[in-house]
Amino acid sequence: MIDAELTLRPLHKVDGDPVFDEPWQAEALAIADILVSKGMFSARTWSEALGKALKDAQSVGAVDNQQTYYNCVLSALEQLVAEHSDIDQQTMATKRQDWEHAYLSTPHGQPVRLK
């Protein structure tokens, strides 16, 4: 569903918003830029994948905000890593579950580590 109020609010109202809402967003952009620098995929390939992810999000009515933008960054990054390395989507999903389990099984205040 499109958030009409957010979509229609004047653009300058979001001018002062922070560039990152959460640390993972900065990490996602950092990883993408580093992988372009290292030549895993080109800047053009990256912009095309991100552009497609943004277009797909818009076509299903995702809210036009930073959360959506960075979710698209994440999806494009996962897709390109799967295409350009031997790390597939299933491996990523399994590792994500491992991290979730590590967080849930670590007492609050203790450092979270993968076993």
Added chain:
Amino acid sequence: MPEFDSKKVADIHQQLHSHLPSDSALRIKALETLLVDKGLVNPDTIDAWVEAYSEEIGPKRGAEVVAKAWSDSKFKQKLMQDAPAAIDELGYLGKATAHLKVVENTDDVHNLVVCTLCSCYPFSILGIAPAWYKAAAYRSRAVRDPRGVLAEFGVHINNEVEIRVWDSTAELRYLVLPQRPAGTEQMGEDELAGLVTRNSMIGTDRDLGANPGRAY
């Protein structure tokens, strides 16, 4: 004591989940772990990148470039002809500015930069793109209705002034050289740089004399 037990279980459950990162954060953690394990990225490089773009690299760099162009005609000439070479002189060259074109505002022309595809942006000299630059509302309307978009930023362009919209790509990005405000002839580069707003270097700001010293 079933009521106490169920409350305790609920509390424990809430406590556990209160420090569980979001799905997106867990996916990035997973990706980073796998890339590091494979030797494809170095975690220190990620930390250094995040720190640089959080603390150090921002529109002040672009403002310095603009102020130098206003003050030094030879630098301006080089900047207009070969922006990467001129910016390299200041030590700010990066991948995002390796293919950069500078477009100059005049009394008759106003330039506006967008990336209609995604969010290509000269981040080596302007930092991370602001939220509105990445929004579909801006990307889809900047080309179609530049005057309307500018009006939303409080920038009203006279109909006699031509608006040129530049669509950035991964291979070619743009920086707007705004007009030097009148009455600044005595100012040095540092003071001039303080007049330059981030938005003026993207084109969603124009008259820098109107509100000098606005925050980036």
